[in-house]
Amino acid sequence: MKTLVIYSGGLDSTVLLYDLHQAGLDLGALSVNYGQRHGCELKSAATICNELGISHKIADLSSIQSLLSGSSLTSPDIAVAEGHYTEENMKTTVVPNRNMILLALATGHALSIGAQQVAYAAHSGDHAIYPDCRNEFADAMAQAMALCDWKQVELSRPFVDWTKADIVRRGAALGVPFEQTWSCYKGGEKHCGRCGTCIERREAFDLAGIDDPTIYEAHAPTVEELRANNWRLISI
Template structure:
């Protein structure tokens, strides 16, 4: 099966990359530069796909950045929220219509390459915060993509019912180089350990019982402190 994977270089999409690679998919990987402050994830994606010998393309959509306003990921004047994912604070990290844009670009490439599917790593923990990770959205996009051309391509979401901890467990089984992946929304030299995606990442390793090889900033609370203080949702 030929698959276009929307690949950020983050933990979830890297586990999906390794899973599809192990399953024998012919993979084409697509990363998108939409002006995200954590563009270090694009470097991680390039390095990991090079190691695996998998084709990787980066699409430059930075001309869209001014149109994707009111998000802390694309506007440096908006602070990245710290703490656990919660509806009101984490709305600041929503990039308007991001997944539809990414999926549309991936669909064009998939159709032109006569691929069978497009895959992305949305998981169960994404649904509450990100509207474009909900099942209803993905089902509508799958239907639209199937109708977009005479060559039918479907949308694959194998992690849709998995937790982040489930994904970490699978990644450990697949020998994923977690230390090479990038999650932090701050985009600093190392993971801050305090933003929502860092906390979600750290908690996933803790709950999965898998050692976390990620270096975090010195002022990041310990994962034991996070759990004892009931930072979990």
């Protein structure tokens, strides 16, 4: 089966890419530049796809950035919130309708290249904060994808019931180069270690019992400090 992976260059989608690659599927990867603050993730995606010999396309939709305002990832005037994903302020990282946009684009590209399946790496930890990662949303999109053309395109979401720690364990077993993946929403030279996705990443490695090779900013709290504070940042 030919499969198109929606590929950000982040930890989750990289493990998915490696997982499907090991399964021997005929793969293509699609990344999307929607004007996200952390656009450096696209460089990680290109590098990893090149190492695996997987065809990789980047769709430049950066002009829609202003149409998706209200999120700290697309609005430069909104600061990226720090703290755990379960905190209320993390909702500022929600990009309006992002996954519907990405899935619609990927479905069109999949049809054009003869792929029968589109895969994305939504996982159980996403559900609480990102409405377009819920099973109900994915089920509805799967139905729409099956109706949008005379050819059938399936939606694959193998991690939808997995935790982030489960994904890290799978990635370690597959030999994923975690140090090449990018998660941080601030998009600096190093992972900040304080934003929601950085803390989730650090927590996942700790829970999985896997060494985290990520280089974080010097001001980032230690894992021991985060663990002692139940993965919350200590207010100063």
